[in-house]
Amino acid sequence: MRRRRPTARANLKIHSRLVCAAALMFVLGEAAGQAHQPPKVDADSYVWEHTENPYSGDPEAIAEGQRLYRSTCYICHADTGARGPNLRKSKLKGQAFLKIVIHGRKGTQMPAWKGKLTEAEMWKVYSFIEAPPPAP
């Protein structure tokens, strides 16, 4: 009796089953891998507490802002600019100003303050900069 050899057709069937199994494992693996990846956060995304300065002209906030400016910004920006520019002369207003404070400026010495200063503290620093300069 002649042994029946698997036909080419049968071979194809086995082969395609293997391919399907491999593809399924790949898809499952990918899905499992993705579940563990942290969500992508783009550098500009920031959830604002206030879109405008809530402390504008508030003397207490300005005094607190001056104290914060002295301890965090003065080393580079000084009274009228040094390593960093004179912030009182900056064309950036409100949120545009705070965006630089939050994210810093890549490729320069201006650091990002997100996580180091709260948004309220940044608005207070801004209130100080916005206010007329204190008498010398």
Ligand code: HEC
């Ligand atoms: C280590 C030094 C350093 C410190 C500390 C620092 N800055 Fe700066 N900052 C810079 C430099 C340098 C620039 C200029 C960047 C450039 O070349 O565009 C700058 C630019 C800026 C600008 C953009 C100004 C404009 O008109 O383009 C803002 C706003 C600013 N700083 C705010 C602050 C505030 C507020 C603080 C304190 C919380 C602070 N910086 C602390 C170095 C510093």
